[in-house]
Amino acid sequence: MKPSYDVVIVGGAVIGSAVAYFLTANPDFNGSVLVVERDPTYRFASTSLSSSSIRTQFSNPINVKISQFGSAFIKDFAATMQIAGEAPPDLNFHQGGYLFLAGTEDQAQVLRENHAVQRACGADVVLWDQEALHRAFPHLNVDDILLASYGQSGEGWFSNTGLMNGFKAKARALGAEYVTDEVVAIGRAGDAVTSVTLKSGAVVQAGHIVNASGPRAALTARMAGLDVPVEPRKRTLFIFDCAQTPEGSATVNNGRLPLMIDPSGVFCRPEGRYFLSGAAPVEDPAVDWDDFEPRYEEFEDAIWPALANRSPRFEAIKVVNQWAGHYDFNTLDHNLIVGQHPVVRNFVYANGYSGHGLQQGPAAGRGVAELITYGGFRTLDLTEVGYQRIVENRPFLEKAVI
Structure with missing residues (x-):
C-alpha cells in the first residue's frame, strides 16, 4: 500500500468494486485506486445477502435506463471481465x-x-x-x-457474488489495489477531504474519496463532517x-x-x-x-x-x-444517491440503493468513474439522483419500489 492514491474507495463489495473497475478500465483515467474493505469474506455484505435480481420495470425513466445498462452489461459480463489465462466469469443469468x-x-x-x-x-x-x-x-x-x-427479456436473476467478484478481479488486474482494513477517520481541509485513517493506524492521502460503504454510509460520511440519509x-x-x-x-x-x-x-x-x-x-x-x-x-x-x-x-x-x-435504505426517497457533495466536491456518494444496489451497480460504478475522470457524466446523466436533492429535501419519485 502506498502513502497516497488519487482515489480511495470506502467499501469493496459490488458498488466499490464497480467504481474501481470503471476507473481502471477507462484509458482517460491515469490515476491510482485503493479500495478499503473491512471484511474480505463479504459474509454480511448487502451484495452477498441480496435476492440477486434485475428489472427494467420502474416508473422513472432514469431507473429504467440504469437497469437497461445493467442488464446489457450482465449479458456481456463474461467477455468484458475475462482475464487472460483464466476462465470467463459466468453469472448464470436467468432471464x-x-x-x-x-x-x-x-x-x-x-x-x-x-x-x-x-x-x-x-x-x-x-x-x-x-x-x-x-x-x-x-x-x-x-x-x-x-x-x-x-x-419478456432483460429481467431476471443472476449470481450476486459472481458480479462482485468479477468486478473485483478485473479491477485488480487493471491496477486497483485492495486492502483489508477499516476506515476510522477522514481528514478534511476546508472544502476538501484529504486522507483516510485506517484501523491499522495507516494514514493514506486521497485525491477523491468514494463512499461505497453500503448500510454504513452515514458512518463514513460523518467521518468527513458530512451526512447522508441512509440507514x-x-x-x-x-x-x-x-x-x-x-x-x-x-x-x-x-x-x-x-x-x-x-x-x-x-x-x-x-x-x-x-x-x-x-x-x-x-x-x-x-x-x-x-x-x-x-x-x-x-x-x-x-x-x-x-x-x-x-x-x-x-x-x-x-x-x-x-x-x-x-x-442501505435512503430515508428520503428510497433511491440511489450518486454524485459529489456540493461543497466538498472530492467526496463522492454511491449510496442509498434501498435494495437495488446489485442491479444498479454497473451504471452507478460507471457514473462515479465519469464524475471523477471528467468532472461530469458522459453517458447516462445521473444528475437527478445526485446529492443536491438531499440538500434541497427534494425526493426523486419512483412508484415501483418493492
Missing part, C-alpha cells in the same frame, strides 16, 4: 422476467402508467389482462387480478421446497416461472430446484449494523398465506433455509 400483479384498479393504473414509461425507454415489457395471465401461468389463481405486467433496514429471505413444483408449467419463456410480485407485496422466484421468497415487513425500523437475525415469523404470518392464496402449488411448501441482509 425469467418480473411479473407484477395488480389486484385493485389503483394498482392497475400504476402498472399502465409505468408501462408507458418503460416502453418509451425501449424496455421489453407487456401488459396482460386476466385471461392472458392465466394462459401464460396456468398454476396461478388470477380471479382477483385485474392486470399484470411482465418483462440499515433488515430484509429476511426464505428458500422453500415445494411438494408439487409449478416450475415448467408456464406457456411462455420455455416454461420458466418469473419473479412474481403479488399485490400483497410478497415476492417469489425460482432458485434452482427451490424457490426464494420475501416481503417488506409491516414494521420496518432501522436496525443495528450487526443485527442479522432473520425474522422467522414473516414466513408463517405473511409470505406463506399470500403464496398459498396465489397458487395451490404453494400450499404444501417447506422452508429449507433463511437469512437476513440489510438494505
Whole structure:
C-alpha cells in the first residue's frame, strides 16, 4: 500500500468494486485506486445477502435506463471481465422476467402508467389482462387480478457474488489495489477531504474519496463532517421446497416461472430446484449494523398465506433455509444517491440503493468513474439522483419500489 492514491474507495463489495473497475478500465483515467474493505469474506455484505435480481420495470425513466445498462452489461459480463489465462466469469443469468400483479384498479393504473414509461425507454415489457395471465401461468389463481405486467427479456436473476467478484478481479488486474482494513477517520481541509485513517493506524492521502460503504454510509460520511440519509433496514429471505413444483408449467419463456410480485407485496422466484421468497415487513425500523437475525415469523404470518392464496402449488411448501441482509435504505426517497457533495466536491456518494444496489451497480460504478475522470457524466446523466436533492429535501419519485 502506498502513502497516497488519487482515489480511495470506502467499501469493496459490488458498488466499490464497480467504481474501481470503471476507473481502471477507462484509458482517460491515469490515476491510482485503493479500495478499503473491512471484511474480505463479504459474509454480511448487502451484495452477498441480496435476492440477486434485475428489472427494467420502474416508473422513472432514469431507473429504467440504469437497469437497461445493467442488464446489457450482465449479458456481456463474461467477455468484458475475462482475464487472460483464466476462465470467463459466468453469472448464470436467468432471464425469467418480473411479473407484477395488480389486484385493485389503483394498482392497475400504476402498472399502465409505468408501462408507458418503460416502453418509451425501449424496455421489453407487456401488459396482460386476466385471461392472458392465466394462459401464460396456468398454476396461478388470477380471479382477483385485474392486470399484470411482465418483462419478456432483460429481467431476471443472476449470481450476486459472481458480479462482485468479477468486478473485483478485473479491477485488480487493471491496477486497483485492495486492502483489508477499516476506515476510522477522514481528514478534511476546508472544502476538501484529504486522507483516510485506517484501523491499522495507516494514514493514506486521497485525491477523491468514494463512499461505497453500503448500510454504513452515514458512518463514513460523518467521518468527513458530512451526512447522508441512509440507514440499515433488515430484509429476511426464505428458500422453500415445494411438494408439487409449478416450475415448467408456464406457456411462455420455455416454461420458466418469473419473479412474481403479488399485490400483497410478497415476492417469489425460482432458485434452482427451490424457490426464494420475501416481503417488506409491516414494521420496518432501522436496525443495528450487526443485527442479522432473520425474522422467522414473516414466513408463517405473511409470505406463506399470500403464496398459498396465489397458487395451490404453494400450499404444501417447506422452508429449507433463511437469512437476513440489510438494505442501505435512503430515508428520503428510497433511491440511489450518486454524485459529489456540493461543497466538498472530492467526496463522492454511491449510496442509498434501498435494495437495488446489485442491479444498479454497473451504471452507478460507471457514473462515479465519469464524475471523477471528467468532472461530469458522459453517458447516462445521473444528475437527478445526485446529492443536491438531499440538500434541497427534494425526493426523486419512483412508484415501483418493492
